[in-house]
Amino acid sequence: MSTVPKRFEILLVAEHVEDRGGASVTDSAVRSAVVEVTGRHGETGYPIYEGHGIRADIDPETRTVEAILVDGRELDYGLTALVRLADRP
Template sequence: MTASAEPGRADVPARYTIVLHPGPPAEPGSEAERDRETVLRTARVEATGALGVSGYPRYAGEGVQAEIDPETRTVEAVTVDGAELPFGWTAGLAEDARPD
């Protein structure tokens, strides 16, 4: 099932699971990469039907608001509980998060 965030766009997924990790991306196989695998929080977000400031569809749920590029599956903007991510945290999509 897809939601249309803008008229004529039926290709926007209805929901995603956002995963928050500590720290920036690290070199493959490094200790920092293993630490980055730690999940600090997840949130299931649903399409709001609006476009965000970035121009990508806006999603919200479980205290998280995000703008996600559906083509690259990149989280372009995100707030958690009304605030920016804490320094060093990164947001991505769950690996098994396929468009619904």
């Protein structure tokens, strides 16, 4: 298995937006957070990343969010979590 990235940025975007008016996904996200690997694995078997009120099990190879909690709650309907490598601090 490849090296697990230490940080990701999670973008929460509304699924129902059809036209962003030229705005990027980053600019139209309702919330974003940089999360860092905790060294633990979630029930999904993937590494847990946490930060800024978000806890997510992320498949580091496909960058897929397998489970997510936002402020201790499940993600609201109509929102999608997208993942990208975080910029270095």
